Amino acid sequence: MIKVCKFGGTSMADGINMRRVADIVSGDPARRYIVVSAPGKRFGGDAKITDLLYETHQNLTENGELGAPFEKVASRFRRIVDELHLDFDIDAVLSETAEEILQTRSESFTASRGEYLAGRVMAALLSAPFVDAKDVVKFDRGGRFDPASYELIRSALKGTKRAVIAGFYGSDPDGTVRTFSRGGSDISGAVVARAAMADVYENWTDVSGFLACDPHIVASPEGIKQLSYRELRELSYMGANVLHSESIFPVREADIPIHILNTFRPDDEGTMILPTEKYLAGVRRLRTVTGIAGKKNFTVINIEKSMMNAEIGFTYKIMEVLFRHNISFEHLPSGIDTMSLVIDSEELSHGVLEEVRADIVEAVSPDRTSVYSDVALIAVVGHGMTKSVGTSARLFSAIANAGVNVRMIDQGSSELNIIVGVDNENYERTVRAVYDEFFRET
Ligand code: ASP
Numbered sequence: 001m002i003k004v005c006k007f008g009g010t011s012m013a014d015g016i017n018m019r020r021v022a023d024i025v026s027g028d029p030a031r032r033y034i035v036v037s038a039p040g041k042r043f044g045g046d047a048k049i050t051d052l053l054y055e056t057h058q059n060l061t062e063n064g065e066l067g068a069p070f071e072k073v074a075s076r077f078r079r080i081v082d083e084l085h086l087d088f089d090i091d092a093v094l095s096e097t098a099e100e101i102l103q104t105r106s107e108s109f110t111a112s113r114g115e116y117l118a119g120r121v122m123a124a125l126l127s128a129p130f131v132d133a134k135d136v137v138k139f140d141r142g143g144r145f146d147p148a149s150y151e152l153i154r155s156a157l158k159g160t161k162r163a164v165i166a167g168f169y170g171s172d173p174d175g176t177v178r179t180f181s182r183g184g185s186d187i188s189g190a191v192v193a194r195a196a197m198a199d200v201y202e203n204w205t206d207v208s209g210f211l212a213c214d215p216h217i218v219a220s221p222e223g224i225k226q227l228s229y230r231e232l233r234e235l236s237y238m239g240a241n242v243l244h245s246e247s248i249f250p251v252r253e254a255d256i257p258i259h260i261l262n263t264f265r266p267d268d269e270g271t272m273i274l275p276t277e278k279y280l281a282g283v284r285r286l287r288t289v290t291g292i293a294g295k296k297n298f299t300v301i302n303i304e305k306s307m308m309n310a311e312i313g314f315t316y317k318i319m320e321v322l323f324r325h326n327i328s329f330e331h332l333p334s335g336i337d338t339m340s341l342v343i344d345s346e347e348l349s350h351g352v353l354e355e356v357r358a359d360i361v362e363a364v365s366p367d368r369t370s371v372y373s374d375v376a377l378i379a380v381v382g383h384g385m386t387k388s389v390g391t392s393a394r395l396f397s398a399i400a401n402a403g404v405n406v407r408m409i410d411q412g413s414s415e416l417n418i419i420v421g422v423d424n425e426n427y428e429r430t431v432r433a434v435y436d437e438f439f440r441e442t
Contacts, residue, residue, distance in 0.1 A: 001030040004198040006167065006189025009040020009048060010206040011263035012118050015083025022125050024204070024266050025162070033157060033196055034164045035189040036122050038114025039076060049073055049114035050168075050182075056101070057110040066098055074098075077117050088124040093117065109177040112169035115185065119166035128162040137170025137191060139178050145170075145191070153195035165192055186247040190258075194250035201251045201258045203243060209260040209271030210235065210242050212439055213292040217431045222439055224291055226272050228279035231290050231381050234417050238293035238379040242271075279383075286384040288391055289438040292431055294378035296424045298330065299348050300408055301341040301357060305366040308337055315339070317363040325356055330377070331419060333410040340408060342421065345373055375407055376427035378420045380434055386415040395420070398437035404430050 007021050025031045038049040055069035074094045081090040097117065101110050116132070123130035136152040139145060149170065157163055167185025171177050180187045186203065193201035210224040210232075227235070229245075229252050236245040242260060251258060255278070261270040274282070308314050318339070322329060331342040348356065357369055385391045392411075395418060399406060408421030422430045 004193035005202040006035040009037045013042045037185040115166035115168045123164040134171045150195040190248045190250040208262040208268035228276040234381045240293040288384040290382035296376040298375040299373040304368040321359045374424040402433035
């Protein structure tokens with residue numbers, strides 16, 4: 001059994017937390033490869049090391065020195081080593097790092113040093129070798145992740161019982177350090193899990209996994225114990241943001257399950273994210289609904305034209321208008337003589353809405369167009385919805401009983417989700433009604 005464990009910024013925030021991480025790792029011999037983030041915030045208002053490093057770089061460009069931001073980085077790491085009573089020459093590593101930043105003057109290199117330093121300290125704490133991601137995580141000439149990295153990682157890990165790898169960065173073909181996008185240590189963890197052909201990718205964070213809905217709306221909602229990759233995609237797309245579904249493509253491709261766990265409550269069950277087939281085959285009793293997520297501030301443009309279905313190229317002409325304005329749409333529910341475009345309101349601000357509407361009128365001469373804004377979308381997600389008769393009846397009666405008018409419905413062809421559009425002001429009320437209907441069942 002091989003587990004690859006990624007620890008996020010809060011788990012690495014100070015010496016006490018790093019000690020917890022070391023205990024978690026040592027508690028299970030299968031936890032072999034450890035991927036770390038840079039220390040995050042210790043309390044509200046605290047600074048993340050990565051942010052301080054971006055400030056360091058800015059200071060370097062503007063004033064020619066590393067200055068106060070780097071001093072803060074250095075003292076955080078000195079303190080961590082102190083708290084851990086570690087025999088590790090952090091001062092030497094810090095001055096070497098400062099030297100390299102001054103030499104390279106590269107933003108990515110500077111930003112990556114949080115993970116580098118955290119990795120060095122964690123390796124010392126676990127008495128395990130440190131693998132520099134610069135040598136094994138590679139990007140191609142276009143800046144895309146290079147799958148040749150898997151082999152490099154495999155050979156670097158070969159023969160090690162345990163190893164620590166810094167998250168968030170890798171290097172270009174010429175060896176220059178490059179970072180993934182912000183939050184990218186999740187990708188590094190997934191890459192290492194795939195390379196090591198791990199049985200599971202443990203993603204340790206500061207919450208006990210996914211909840212069935214936003215806890216700001218429903219007090220202490222149920223935790224989701226199991227989730228399929230496809231459900232994860234639907235839920236995180238609609239705003240459930242424990243883990244970015246796109247960031248875990250390497251494990252998804254290799255069908256490796258992801259276990260979301262809480263460093264601060266390591267005995268909690270967490271959420272297990274499984275390849276869809278495995279999930280469906282193994283689940284004991286499929287819940288009707290797995291989770292509910294949603295977002296506010298969408299605009300719906302309704303287009304009506306009798307016999308639109310018979311008009312060849314009708315949709316094409318509308319899509320062409322959107323393409324010209326560089327606008328992506330979220331949903332496209334349509335009827336015989338009507339079509340609605342659901343678009344993030346942000347994309348239509350500063351007069352774009354009026355232009356798009358006028359261009360649509362010119363392109364397809366509709367009988368009528370209407371627009372309503374301030375729409376919230378709620379995604380009700382679950383494989384179980386296909387299997388149980390009457391799900392939509394229950395869903396819509398619950399919403400009606402809450403006194404909410406439904407502005408739009410879209411059921412994805414996968415039957416994995418039903419999207420409901422309501423006025424922004426009814427968003428919370430609707431989520432609560434749907435949660436009560438499907439989660440307070442016996
Ligand atoms: N430290 C990086 C960031 O703050 C990467 C990560 O934590 O995943 O974005």
